[in-house]
Amino acid sequence: MVKIFKFGGASVKDADGVRNACKIIQNQGQENNLVVVVSAMGKTTNALEILFEKAWQAEDYQKEFNDLKYYHETITSGLFGIEDVDSKDALARYFTRLEFQLIHSKGIDFDLGYDQIVTFGEYLSTLILSLYLRKKGVNVNLQNARFLIHTDMTWREGLVQMDETVSSIRKNLEPILKKGIVVTQGFIGGAKNGLLTTLGREGSDYTAALLGHCLNAESVTIWKDVPGVLNADPKWLQGAVLLPILSYQDAAELTYYGATVIHPKTIRPLAQKGIPLFVRSFLEPEKSGTRIGSENIHWSEPAFIVKKKQTLVSFTSKDYSFMDEKNITEVLHAFNRENLKIQMLQISATSISVVSEIKKETLDLITRHLASQYSILHNDNLTLITIKNYSQEAINFVKGANISILDQRSRNTCQLLIRSDT
Numbered sequence: 001m002v003k004i005f006k007f008g009g010a011s012v013k014d015a016d017g018v019r020n021a022c023k024i025i026q027n028q029g030q031e032n033n034l035v036v037v038v039s040a041m042g043k044t045t046n047a048l049e050i051l052f053e054k055a056w057q058a059e060d061y062q063k064e065f066n067d068l069k070y071y072h073e074t075i076t077s078g079l080f081g082i083e084d085v086d087s088k089d090a091l092a093r094y095f096t097r098l099e100f101q102l103i104h105s106k107g108i109d110f111d112l113g114y115d116q117i118v119t120f121g122e123y124l125s126t127l128i129l130s131l132y133l134r135k136k137g138v139n140v141n142l143q144n145a146r147f148l149i150h151t152d153m154t155w156r157e158g159l160v161q162m163d164e165t166v167s168s169i170r171k172n173l174e175p176i177l178k179k180g181i182v183v184t185q186g187f188i189g190g191a192k193n194g195l196l197t198t199l200g201r202e203g204s205d206y207t208a209a210l211l212g213h214c215l216n217a218e219s220v221t222i223w224k225d226v227p228g229v230l231n232a233d234p235k236w237l238q239g240a241v242l243l244p245i246l247s248y249q250d251a252a253e254l255t256y257y258g259a260t261v262i263h264p265k266t267i268r269p270l271a272q273k274g275i276p277l278f279v280r281s282f283l284e285p286e287k288s289g290t291r292i293g294s295e296n297i298h299w300s301e302p303a304f305i306v307k308k309k310q311t312l313v314s315f316t317s318k319d320y321s322f323m324d325e326k327n328i329t330e331v332l333h334a335f336n337r338e339n340l341k342i343q344m345l346q347i348s349a350t351s352i353s354v355v356s357e358i359k360k361e362t363l364d365l366i367t368r369h370l371a372s373q374y375s376i377l378h379n380d381n382l383t384l385i386t387i388k389n390y391s392q393e394a395i396n397f398v399k400g401a402n403i404s405i406l407d408q409r410s411r412n413t414c415q416l417l418i419r420s421d422t
C-alpha cells in the first residue's frame with residue numbers, strides 16, 4: 001500500500017539535511033508506492049515573499065536574489081561537488097526563469113503574482129532532492145504538483161477542487177507508483193487557467209494529506225524537528241511531554257487553537273478515510289513519535305497552546321440597546337468580511353468582546369464601519385493561552401504573575417487572555 005512522507009523546510013535546510021532525508025526515505029520508506037512531499041528549503045518561502053514584494057514595487061532586489069541563488073548553490077555543491085554540471089545547469093535554468101518572472105512582476109495583481117513567484121521554493125527543493133535520490137540509486141520520478149492538486153483561483157489560499165484532484169492523482173500517480181518513488185512539491189496547486197496557486201503558508205502538510213486521501217494511503221508521515229506532537233511548545237514549556245497517541249478530534253482541536261506542529265487542514269482528509277498520521281522526528285527517525293488516528297483515546301495531562309499578537313476589541317452599544325442576535329450578527333459580519341478568525345468571544349448585556357489577530361488598518365476599517373452605533377475600545381499585543389484538559393494547577397501555572405483580562409472555560413478547554421508577553 002502507498003505511504004506518504006512529508007519533509008518540511010527545516011528538514012532540508014542544508015546539504016546534511018538533504019542527505020538525512022534521503023537516508024530516512026531509504027531506511028524508513030519503501031522502494032515503490034511511496035510519495036515524498038517536500039517544502040521549500042529552510043526559509044526560502046520568506047525570502048521569495050520579500051523578493052516578490054520588492055519586484056512588485058519596482059524596488060531593487062538584486063542582493064536578495066543573489067543570496068537565494070547562493071544558498072541553493074551551496075546546497076547543491078555540497079551534495080554533488082562544485083564541478084557537477086547537471087545540477088548546476090538545472091539550478092541555473094530555474095534562477096533564469098525566476099529572474100524573468102520577477103522582471104514581469106511589476107504592477108500585476110499582487111496575490112496572483114505572489115503565487116507564481118513563491119512556488120519556486122518547492123520546485124527548487126524537489127529538483128535537488130530528486131537529483132540526490134537518483135545519485136544514491138533510488139528509482140525516483142519527479143511529478144509536478146500543479147497537475148495533481150487542482151484549485152480554484154483563490155490566490156494564496158487555493159480552494160481544492162476535490163473531484164478533479166482525485167482523478168488526476170489516481171490517473172497520474174497510480175501507474176508510476178509501482179515503479180518507484182514519486183517526489184512532488186507541497187503547497188502548490190494548479191488553477192484552470194494554467195497559473196499556479198498556493199494552499200496557504202505551511203500548506204505542504206495539507207498536500208500530503210490530500211495525496212494520502214486520494215491514494216487511500218496506508219499512512220502519512222510528517223518528519224519534523226520535534227519528537228512528535230507535544231503538550232506544549234518546548235520553547236515555551238520546559239519539560240513539555242510527547243503525546244504518543246492522539247485522536248483526530250483532539251489533533252484537529254489543537255491545530256484550531258493554534259498549535260503549529262501540523263497545518264489545520266491536514267486532519268480532515270485523513271480522518272474521512274481513517275488514514276493514520278504520524279508526526280516523527282527527522283533527527284531521531286528510529287523513534288515512533290505521535291500517531292494520530294481514529295482511536296477514541298484521550299490523554300490526561302494539560303496541553304498548552306500559546307498564540308501571541310492577539311487584539312481584544314470591545315463593542316458597546318451607544319444607545320444602551322442589549323446585545324441581541326441582530327447586534328451580534330452585525331459585529332461578527334464585520335469580522336467575517338475581513339476574513340478574520342475569531343479566537344474568543346464574550347457577550348454581556350450591552351457589549352460584545354472579540355479576540356482576533358488583526359492588523360491596525362483592518363481594525364480601522366471595522367471601527368469606521370461600526371462607530372456610529374458602538375463605542376469601540378481595543379487592547380493590542382495580548383497573548384491567548386488555551387489549555388486543553390485544564391486543571392486548576394495548570395491555570396495557576398499560566399496565570400503566575402499575569403493578570404488575565406478575559407477568561408473562558410468549557411468542559412475541557414480553558415482560555416486565558418493575558419497582557420504580559422509570556
Ligand code: ASP
Nearest residue numbers: 039045187201202203204
Ligand atoms: N514553503 C511553504 C511555507 O513555508 C509551505 C510549507 O512550508 O509547508 O509556507
Ligand code: MG
Nearest residue numbers: 009039040045
Ligand atoms: Mg516552509
